[in-house]
Amino acid sequence: MEALAAVSHETGKMGIEKIDVAEPKTGEIAVKMVACGVCHTDAAGLHQIFPVPFPAVYGHEGVGIVDKVGDNVTNVAVGDRVVMTFPSCGVCPSCVDGHPYACDRMLELFWGGRLPDGTTPYSQDGVPVSTFFGQGSFSTYTVVQARNVVKVDIDSDEELANLCSLGCGVQTGVGAVLHGLKAEPHGSIAVFGAGGVGMAAIMGAKLAGCYPIIAVDVVPSRLELAKEIGATHTVNGKEVDAVEEIRKITNGGAHYSVESSAVPALTLQALDCLRKRGKACQVSVTGPATIELPIEPLILSKNVTYFGLAEGASNPPVFIPELVAYYKQGRLPVDKLVTLYDFKDIDKAFEDSHTGVAIKPILVF
Ligand SMILES: NC(=O)c1ccc[n+]([C@@H]2O[C@H](COP(=O)([O-])OP(=O)(O)OC[C@H]3O[C@@H](n4cnc5c(N)ncnc54)[C@H](O)[C@@H]3O)[C@@H](O)[C@H]2O)c1
Ligand SMILES: [Zn+2]
Ligand SMILES: [Zn+2]
Known part of the structure; x- marks a missing residue:
């Protein structure tokens, strides 16, 4: 599958380019992206505060619609609206104990540019392109671990876009x-x-x-x-x-x-x-x-x-639905933080986040 992604080849710079996205393997899903928030941690990635191998696609507050599922995926189905969240290995003591935010492999899975099996779904002319937080969601299409996403009970894509930061900034x-x-x-x-x-x-x-x-x-x-x-x-x-x-x-x-x-x-x-x-x-x-x-x-x-x-000591499959419920009750007005940008205006969204013009820029695909 071909997608358009904001690819970074050097510190501080991104450009929208074509990438190839692999098919979902066992335990993975493909997601057609609806929107993605910009978090300060994306800027930290872009500026290589912690090195992410180049080339790289940042973005870790994605929301979208499940397009394909690999084998052994039971938490979501094709057509579900999902909020993507941080990655975790699923097998270390913290993960097994319901504390995936303290995963033994956290730093590597957040910043190392690869999924837990050491691969990345992204490439350009056969050259691997790093993903970010297991999402690399500054892309029109992505493949992630199914355990990285939570199905949400939301009726429209417009509303779903308001909820991008539930997967990172808000739960944090x-x-x-x-x-x-x-x-x-x-x-x-x-x-x-x-x-x-x-x-x-x-x-x-x-x-x-x-x-x-x-x-x-x-x-x-x-x-x-x-x-x-x-x-x-x-x-x-x-x-x-x-x-x-x-x-x-x-x-x-x-x-x-x-x-x-x-x-x-x-x-x-x-x-x-x-x-x-x-x-x-x-x-x-x-x-x-x-x-x-x-x-x-x-x-x-x-x-x-x-x-x-x-990540706010969050266990996402438990906490994100709670946050959605608060949002629906009007007790978590995250929509008030949102400024929408067309995906092509990603540089402007970063700039506005940096200067304080926008609190939560959301890129819409
Ligand atoms: N712990 C986690 O899991 C986690 C998750 C998401 C983000 N983060 C981190 O949290 C931090 C905040 O992220 P964000 O997206 O809200 O960033 P942000 O840039 O939107 O917010 C930072 C705020 O600090 C304010 N600020 C700057 N200088 C200040 C000063 N001298 N005194 C008072 N306020 C000042 C800015 O005006 C801005 O409103 C970042 O470091 C980000 O990387 C951590
Ligand atoms: Zn773990
Ligand atoms: Zn974040």
Whole structure:
């Protein structure tokens, strides 16, 4: 099968080119793509923050319609509308235990450009082309592991396009609050970075019944929208000392914080803004350099918890249908984050994500 994909042959550049897509093998499905979200992690891939072998097709928030199924596929059938999500091996202890986000092969399957069996469905003139997060969904057609997708009960392609980021950014943000922090009602929370992931964390905080919900960003329009979707307070980190402001709003410090800005210095702020027994969850990918955290001799007196979390500790076949239900009830207004772009305008979508014009650019095929 031939498809059109955004192929990257060098750091920072993509062009729409023809690729060949192999037939689905055992346990795999072919998907005719409807739309794909742009997540900050695609930009990290494009800029080779972690090396993905060239040539490569990025994209890991795809939605589409199942076109073919390989042998031994039982979770979806031809014609189903699906949300694609992150890959996992399915056989390591974490996968078997229902925690595929902590798969032993996670980094390799996210960034290594190959499916778990070491192959890629993509090629150009017989030369293998990398996929990304087992999806490579900046393509009109793809082949993925069936366990990488979740069937969703949605009636139209237009509506399906709104749900692209359920497979990554939304489950990451909502899951950070519900599964990672296990936020309790009335707990105070500060979310650093009101991008696609941070906005989802704010929605998650509202679902959990948190108060106050404080959004920290440097783009005024994002802070405005944060208020619309659930933030009770906003802090512009460019104008004020965010930690001091959060301490004021929360009477001494937040119970919870989420770092989703990917600005390394904000990791420290996400810790500093906590009250005693507070918990900070790092979801952003700050790059290969190590962030140094000063640990005081009496750190024990603070009794705080700091942890990193992949994909919102999501078990997608369980969590994605829950998120769809929240969306249908109007309690997860992800459509408010969406700006649609024609697939050919992918560079513009990346640029608008980078400059803050668009929170969740969605490429439509
Ligand atoms: N843990 C995971 O599994 C997972 C999943 C998806 C994305 N991510 C990562 O999460 C991060 C966020 O992704 P995204 O798609 O929401 O990115 P994004 O670029 O949409 O959001 C980042 C936000 O941070 C804000 N920001 C920038 N500088 C700031 C500052 N100094 N103070 C406050 N805010 C500032 C930006 O204005 C923007 O709104 C990225 O690092 C991405 O790679 C992680
Ligand atoms: Zn695994
Ligand atoms: Zn992502």
